Amino acid sequence: MAHIGNLRERPVRRLGQLYVGLVLYGVSMALMIRSTLGLDPWDVFHQGVALRTGLSIGTVAIVTGLLVLLLWIPLRQRPGLGTVSNVLVIGVVVDATLLVLPVAGPVVLQVVFLVAGIVLNGLATGLYLGARLxxxxxxxxxxxxxxxxxxxxxxxxxxxxxxxxxxxxxxxGGTVGIGTLAYAVTIGPLSHLFIPLFQVVPVATPTRAAGHAV
Known part of the structure; x- marks a missing residue:
């Protein structure tokens, strides 16, 4: 199997899938925020820090991602293109989406935003992880x-x-609510559904003829 950062196999599909997934992930975060019904654990943290510092939640997500990457050093983890893109793209997209997405008013709209955000989050996770970058x-x-x-x-x-x-x-001060519980219960099954669906399979290398084997 190719190294996680190797783009020689299906580069167009993998790059496209990666960035579509990251953009949708940012949109899913914004939907959950605007639902006001509760966020996933990391976004509760991002929102809480944003409220205390006056920074945007996207900026906090970017800074947090960079700090978490520093913790990879003693673990000898190597970030791929998808890792670095994850840090930058999602934070920018969530802030941009929040500028145009209104706060859900009626309870029905809050639930629609929440459900759409959770499902879209699972889909986005499958897309960007399935790109293997x-x-x-x-x-x-x-x-x-x-x-x-x-x-x-x-x-x-x-x-x-x-x-x-x-x-x-x-x-x-981050928002914890029914949405937090709903996310915790459903994101596992959603990821289990979408990650295999969008997993990019390595291209099979033709077997050398026996007479030409090295």
């Missing part, structure tokens, strides 16, 4: 930590990290 900084932190400590469960590590950032974000 590198995980996001937060996912890479978890997988890198588990790789360095084989006895640890990635599910347990992820739970500890996300509960921690959720708690800090909630204390800082």
């Amino acid at each position: 590198g995980p996001g900084p937060r996912d890479g932190l978890m997988t890198g930590y588990v790789a360095r400590r084989p006895g640890r469960s990635i599910r347990r590590v992820r739970t500890v990290i996300e509960v921690s950032v959720l708690a800090v974000g909630w204390v800082l």
